[in-house]
Amino acid sequence: MMITKRWLCVAAATLLTAGCGQGGGGESAAPGGGAGGDAQRIAAERNLTPDDVSAALKTYMPTGRHDDYIMFASGGHSGQVFVIGMPSMRLLRNLAVFTPEPWQGYGYGAGNEILEAGFVGDHPITWGDTHHPALSETAGDYDGEWLFINDKANARMAVIDLRDFETKQIVKNPIAINDHGGAMVTPDTEYVIEGGQYGSPLGWKYAPIADYNKSYRGMVTFWKFDRAAGRIDESKSFALELPPYWQDLFDAGKLASEGWIFGNCFNTELATGGIEDGNAPFEAGASQRDADYLHIIDLKKIESLFQAGRTTKINGFPVIALDTLIEEGALFFAPEPKSPHGVDVAPGGEFIVVSGKLDPHVTIYSIDRIKQAIADKNWEPDAYGVPVLDQDAVVEAQVEVGLGPLHTQFDNKGYAYTSLFLDTAVARWTLGGAYADKNPDTPWTLVTKIPVHYNVGHIVASEGDTVSPDGNWLVSLNKWSVDRFFPAGPLLAQNFQLIDIQEPGDKMQLCYDMPIGVGEPHYAQICKADKLSPWTVYPEIGWDPHTQKVAADAAQAGKEGVVRNGKNVDVYMTAIRSHFTPEHVAINQGDHVRWHITNLERAEDATHGFALPAHNVNLSLEPGEAITFEFDADQAGTFTYYCSEFCSALHLEMMGYLLVQPKPL
Ligand code: RUQ
Ligand code: CUA
Numbered sequence: 001m002m003i004t005k006r007w008l009c010v011a012a013a014t015l016l017t018a019g020c021g022q023g024g025g026g027e028s029a030a031p032g033g034g035a036g037g038d039a040q041r042i043a044a045e046r047n048l049t050p051d052d053v054s055a056a057l058k059t060y061m062p063t064g065r066h067d068d069y070i071m072f073a074s075g076g077h078s079g080q081v082f083v084i085g086m087p088s089m090r091l092l093r094n095l096a097v098f099t100p101e102p103w104q105g106y107g108y109g110a111g112n113e114i115l116e117a118g119f120v121g122d123h124p125i126t127w128g129d130t131h132h133p134a135l136s137e138t139a140g141d142y143d144g145e146w147l148f149i150n151d152k153a154n155a156r157m158a159v160i161d162l163r164d165f166e167t168k169q170i171v172k173n174p175i176a177i178n179d180h181g182g183a184m185v186t187p188d189t190e191y192v193i194e195g196g197q198y199g200s201p202l203g204w205k206y207a208p209i210a211d212y213n214k215s216y217r218g219m220v221t222f223w224k225f226d227r228a229a230g231r232i233d234e235s236k237s238f239a240l241e242l243p244p245y246w247q248d249l250f251d252a253g254k255l256a257s258e259g260w261i262f263g264n265c266f267n268t269e270l271a272t273g274g275i276e277d278g279n280a281p282f283e284a285g286a287s288q289r290d291a292d293y294l295h296i297i298d299l300k301k302i303e304s305l306f307q308a309g310r311t312t313k314i315n316g317f318p319v320i321a322l323d324t325l326i327e328e329g330a331l332f333f334a335p336e337p338k339s340p341h342g343v344d345v346a347p348g349g350e351f352i353v354v355s356g357k358l359d360p361h362v363t364i365y366s367i368d369r370i371k372q373a374i375a376d377k378n379w380e381p382d383a384y385g386v387p388v389l390d391q392d393a394v395v396e397a398q399v400e401v402g403l404g405p406l407h408t409q410f411d412n413k414g415y416a417y418t419s420l421f422l423d424t425a426v427a428r429w430t431l432g433g434a435y436a437d438k439n440p441d442t443p444w445t446l447v448t449k450i451p452v453h454y455n456v457g458h459i460v461a462s463e464g465d466t467v468s469p470d471g472n473w474l475v476s477l478n479k480w481s482v483d484r485f486f487p488a489g490p491l492l493a494q495n496f497q498l499i500d501i502q503e504p505g506d507k508m509q510l511c512y513d514m515p516i517g518v519g520e521p522h523y524a525q526i527c528k529a530d531k532l533s534p535w536t537v538y539p540e541i542g543w544d545p546h547t548q549k550v551a552a553d554a555a556q557a558g559k560e561g562v563v564r565n566g567k568n569v570d571v572y573m574t575a576i577r578s579h580f581t582p583e584h585v586a587i588n589q590g591d592h593v594r595w596h597i598t599n600l601e602r603a604e605d606a607t608h609g610f611a612l613p614a615h616n617v618n619l620s621l622e623p624g625e626a627i628t629f630e631f632d633a634d635q636a637g638t639f640t641y642y643c644s645e646f647c648s649a650l651h652l653e654m655m656g657y658l659l660v661q662p663k664p665l
Helices: 005-022 034-045 050-059 112-117 209-215 299-307 322-327 367-375
Strands: 069-074 080-086 090-096 134-138 141-151 156-161 166-172 179-185 191-196 218-226 231-242 246-252 260-266 291-298 312-314 317-320 331-337 340-345 351-356 361-366 379-381 387-389 395-400 405-410 415-420 425-430 445-451 456-461 473-478 494-500 509-516 524-528 561-565 568-576 579-581 584-588 592-599 608-612 617-621 626-632 637-642 655-661
Touching: 050 494, 050 509, 069 473, 090 166, 112 166, 134 179, 134 524, 141 524, 156 179, 156 231, 166 231, 179 218, 179 246, 191 246, 218 246, 218 260, 231 299, 231 322, 246 340, 260 340, 291 299, 291 340, 299 317, 299 322, 322 331, 331 351, 331 361, 331 367, 351 405, 351 415, 361 367, 361 405, 367 387, 395 445, 405 456, 415 456, 425 456, 456 524, 473 524, 561 584, 568 584, 568 608, 592 617, 617 626
Parallel strands: 231 317, 331 387, 340 405, 568 592, 584 655
Antiparallel strands: 069 080, 069 524, 080 090, 134 141, 141 156, 141 179, 156 166, 179 191, 191 218, 218 231, 246 260, 260 291, 291 331, 312 317, 340 351, 351 361, 361 395, 379 387, 405 415, 415 425, 425 445, 456 473, 473 494, 494 509, 561 568, 568 579, 592 626, 608 617, 608 637, 637 655
């Protein structure tokens, strides 16, 4: 539970009335005795202000107490996802997704086939640039079951099962070589959306850059999620061909706008760069026009076009052609001010918020106005024939929030929050009209700003992109930390700053700085912890986490041993504190080995590792888990395998010998 505000005030007052006021009175007695006096003395000695002390009280977790919220943060080019408890900001786990990770054994004997499914052609890809995590939703709220995340670098999407917090699937986008606007889910997680970014020929075929307008395209892909199977169903997934503007981010409509998909884009200038040839560099070329386009997609229409087979195949993947989208009235644009970034649908779905990076405003579109403009055919076609709705007809309001607005989140008090990259601040503003309090006189206006440190990209509020935001906390995901932490060399950590947004009006309190020294996070989502119910041991002994059932070939207690079938050898091994069975594995050079290990433990946290030198194998066998890995025994020798998790007092004794007898000459 959260510390109640009342208790907090009392505590802060107790701590501070005497302590800080007196400035370092070492032995000053406080009402209530020694502990209180200690706290005052410490606050004074450490030069803590009353705000510092209240921030500490709001975030400190005594040992054994669990956090109220769990944040899932992208790990940027670490290719991982970070799981962070809030408000303590304790790192609970990194989740290996696109990058092999030895502690979890991912890519070192387990999970190899998941990683291989994400290779591009024949090229092994061993990293990813994770950008936007998306929790699965039911009726627009997080349901705590699944997590999706994209890899910008190679246009891939991953599926993580929140029963065991492990990656189950990676799919490579067949038509795009990189992406950006994903993962975002529809309100019941029927689809996981992956939008492209940089215009390129679909299927990343070769085309000269001089043919940009004709041969290069944008795209958005709708991955069908099969919840029962726990996998993306590639056979029911499809993509849309879009003009080669640089699609940026997407969000799914909800409630009032359910059935619509929104995206923003930049570079409607169709700039192709080439600074070395005297052309304008991309950053100038792509910033000429006053407006780019909000993309408005009718989900029901594109679904029926796909089902009716109105697609062409690119690399075997069904794509609805731009002309078809236009003909069928499935795609519309609306002008968005200068180099927009971010598109965020408000909790009720009535409004869609877009920021112009080079405009001090956020622009708010109304779904009712959009529908009306479509009905009225109030549009002009763009260069590709896509209807561009009249700006005045679809814009509900603009709010001047500050310099460099990027991303918007929402709370339960009728406020929206927008990150301001150039101001290096977070703006709080009111959703106007009848939105929050049903008072049509509520203005659309800026309320306050809080400085952050420094250069904020995304912000994330607790459940702040759902239909029912929670409104307690916001985290500012700052790209730079500059002077906030000890510099461990010139590569500095990112800074996650925790902000208390419970109080209305101009009160927002910065409570905690968390350095992230492992890749560059982008977006994050914050879920109430009680929505998650992860396993702490696998349900049954012999469990294969990939299929989430007992593996047919799992090693079983009492049936351990080495089974030879010609040159094929199966090793059946169990692990339990503090031994592997068998402890001697004798095979011949030239054998093909399938090695099955089952962790027989039923106790929480009784994980065993399995490190096999010279074979690039390290496994993490959580209680009940069974893993099979394979290799060719091409090196003769004596190889000492051991448990790589400190599991018990006799952990060092948990080892064995792999004896590979040389081939007779
Ligand atoms: S966007 S750089 Cu999420 Cu602001 Cu990727
Ligand atoms: Cu098992 Cu160490």
